Amino acid sequence: MLLQGHYFKLVSSSSSHLHTLHQGTMSVTVKQMALVVAFFGVTSFLLGVIAENKKPAAGTAVPSKDGVTCKYPSDPTVVLGYLSTAFLIASTVVGYLSLFYPYKGKSVPQGVLFKSCSFSSFFNIALFTSGLAATLLLWPTVTEQLHLTHNVHSDINYTCPTAKTGLLGGGAFVSLDSSLFWLVTLMLADNARDDYFDEDDDEFASARGYDSNLGVKGDA
DSSP states (O other): OHHHHHHHHHHHHHHHHHHHHHHHHHOOOHHHHHHHHHHHHHHHHHHHHHHHHHSOSBOEEEEETTEEEEEOOOOSHHHHHHHHHHHHHHHHHHHHHHHHOOGGGOOOOHHHHTTSHHHHHHHHHHHHHHHHHHHHHHHHHHHHHHHHHOOEESOTTOOOBOSOTTHHHHHHHHHHHHHHHHHHHHHHHHHHHHHHHHHHHHHHHHHHHHHHHHHHHHHO
């Protein structure tokens, strides 16, 4: 019976130790969140730049009995444009969630974060640049897709244009800027977290000191 009890104690202690290790391994840090945001932002930027470079200047107009049929060279502009937008959205979502994630199981009220003027300013700038980047990326991508799918035109003088040049490249750079703004906002949120919990620790320490002083006076 003693051996059996010792065995159960050993198993329970080992399982609790493994559970603690598992929790430590699965914990997410600010640095990891920042790396994910940066990775998605840089990937969106690269895909947008490649899409801009691969976009043809114009198609070839082939006359037909119905007017003009546009022949465009095969290019990955549409696919790359949508992929760039998808990585931009991923960077925005992770950047937003990283600000309010309960790191080490401790969460900070949103009101505490938004008390900082710097945090509020960069948060709004990050949201604005993310929306602007999505617009600049989606607009030429959808336009290019429409040009490729609706390539028969009744106007015999139609020149078979493509999406406006420069929008995809501009959207790629704004996408990179938005990820940088999310990183700056995350840094400000991390500083606010440290200040918030330091104040809580100071208040707790002062409260304990006050209680101990009362206890000493009571004994006296």
